[in-house]
Amino acid sequence: MSFGQIYTGLIDKYFDRLPISNRKNIISIGEGNTPLIKLKNIPKEIGKDVNLYVKFEGLNPTSSFKDRGMTVAVTRAVEEGSNAIICASTGNTSAAAAAYAARAGIKSFVLIPDGKIALGKLAQAIMYGAEIIQIKGNFDDGMQLVKKIGESAPVSIVNSINPFRLQGQKTAAFEIIDELGKAPDYHCLPVGNAGNITAYWMGYCEYSGHIGKMVEKSTRICQDICQYSTDAVTSVPPKMVGYQATMSAPFLRGEPVKDPETIATAIRIGNPQSWDYAWMASRESGGWFDEFSDEEILKVQRMLAEKEGIFCEPASATSVAGALKDIQSGKIAEGSTIVCTLTGHGLKDPDIAINQCKTEMTAIDATFDAVNKAIFAKL
Numbered sequence: 001m002s003f004g005q006i007y008t009g010l011i012d013k014y015f016d017r018l019p020i021s022n023r024k025n026i027i028s029i030g031e032g033n034t035p036l037i038k039l040k041n042i043p044k045e046i047g048k049d050v051n052l053y054v055k056f057e058g059l060n061p062t063s064s065f066k067d068r069g070m071t072v073a074v075t076r077a078v079e080e081g082s083n084a085i086i087c088a089s090t091g092n093t094s095a096a097a098a099a100y101a102a103r104a105g106i107k108s109f110v111l112i113p114d115g116k117i118a119l120g121k122l123a124q125a126i127m128y129g130a131e132i133i134q135i136k137g138n139f140d141d142g143m144q145l146v147k148k149i150g151e152s153a154p155v156s157i158v159n160s161i162n163p164f165r166l167q168g169q170k171t172a173a174f175e176i177i178d179e180l181g182k183a184p185d186y187h188c189l190p191v192g193n194a195g196n197i198t199a200y201w202m203g204y205c206e207y208s209g210h211i212g213k214m215v216e217k218s219t220r221i222c223q224d225i226c227q228y229s230t231d232a233v234t235s236v237p238p239k240m241v242g243y244q245a246t247m248s249a250p251f252l253r254g255e256p257v258k259d260p261e262t263i264a265t266a267i268r269i270g271n272p273q274s275w276d277y278a279w280m281a282s283r284e285s286g287g288w289f290d291e292f293s294d295e296e297i298l299k300v301q302r303m304l305a306e307k308e309g310i311f312c313e314p315a316s317a318t319s320v321a322g323a324l325k326d327i328q329s330g331k332i333a334e335g336s337t338i339v340c341t342l343t344g345h346g347l348k349d350p351d352i353a354i355n356q357c358k359t360e361m362t363a364i365d366a367t368f369d370a371v372n373k374a375i376f377a378k379l
């Protein structure tokens with residue numbers, strides 16, 4: 001960007017590739033344009049020569065990648081005359097929906113699982129003024145209810161079954177190609193409802209001129225509405241690698257999981273809505289799925305904070321857990337360029353962080369001697 005130019009969000013930046021008819025209608029809070037950070041200390045520590053990057057989506061306006069899809073979904077909903085939106089959510093979709101609805105001056109209804117939502121996400125939904133409906137059920141139950149309600153009530157569904165969500169989310173792949181000058185060899189990300197892995201694959205294929213089923217789909221959604229750009233950066237799209245939490249891993253089990261569990265609540269999903277598309281992304285790209293226990297996920301979450309100064313939420317850390325495992329085993333060869341999506345910010349879920357180090361905190365006397373002693377004991 002040149003001097004004196006304000007960044008005005010991803011729809012404005014990638015307007016010719018998104019299904020919005022008029023720039024005047026854009027509902028944006030400056031989402032997108034998130035940093036691609038090269039990890040320094042962790043690759044050194046494991047002794048592997050790789051170019052390992054994280055795309056820190058926790059630095060979006062509501063601190064998760066959900067803002068990318070929501071700017072497009074809400075802009076479209078308003079263009080179509082809608083006065084209310086609805087979603088089921090494990091937390092981050094509700095935060096984004098509530099914020100963009102607030103910005104648009106429309107109503108938002110969010111269905112969240114009773115008691116299983118991270119504190120920061122609930123705080124956001126409250127502050128942005130969503131109508132919060134807690135249900136005695138999980139995300140999958142909420143999703144089924146939202147689909148039913150959307151059939152009769154005058155509300156627009158803004159879950160990732162709304163194709164405009166994925167259109168917005170695909171721009172993360174554009175940004176990566178713009179910065180690296182080509183697509184990476186591997187793209188690693190956590191998989192819950194599987195919208196994001198689908199969107200990245202769509203974005204990589206479209207932007208790198210790789211003609212497959214995803215580009216057809218993406219073009220179809222765009223073409224009737226916008227001047228869809230066919231210019232492409234010539235590049236080979238990456239292998240898409242999706243990681244899940246062991247007790248919430250339908251892609252590893254090969255079928256929906258009935259009572260998904262994991263401390264990484266953002267991926268506590270047993271019946272992914274983008275099931276077929278995620279398989280398509282995995283197969284077309286030559287990627288794979290893998291799974292991690294809660295302990296492994298938390299270990300990597302903490303490692304990223306302690307070794308690199310990057311605090312992401314537990315679900316996000318699965319992408320790096322996966323990349324590290326596959327780099328160490330040699331499945332991902334040295335010399336490769338790998339991008340991991342860190343889907344959300346660590347401050348979304350303060351309880352998880354604090355619970356991990358409760359025992360390490362004890363108060364001492366507020367005297368020079370006591371503090372001096374405490375410091376020298378650790379130097």
Ligand SMILES: *Cc1c(COP(=O)(O)O)cnc(C)c1O
Nearest residue numbers: 092192193194195196266343344
């Ligand atoms: C939504 C979300 C995911 C899962 O993304 P899907 O598109 O549902 O697969 C992962 N991490 C975080 C932080 C999320 O908010």
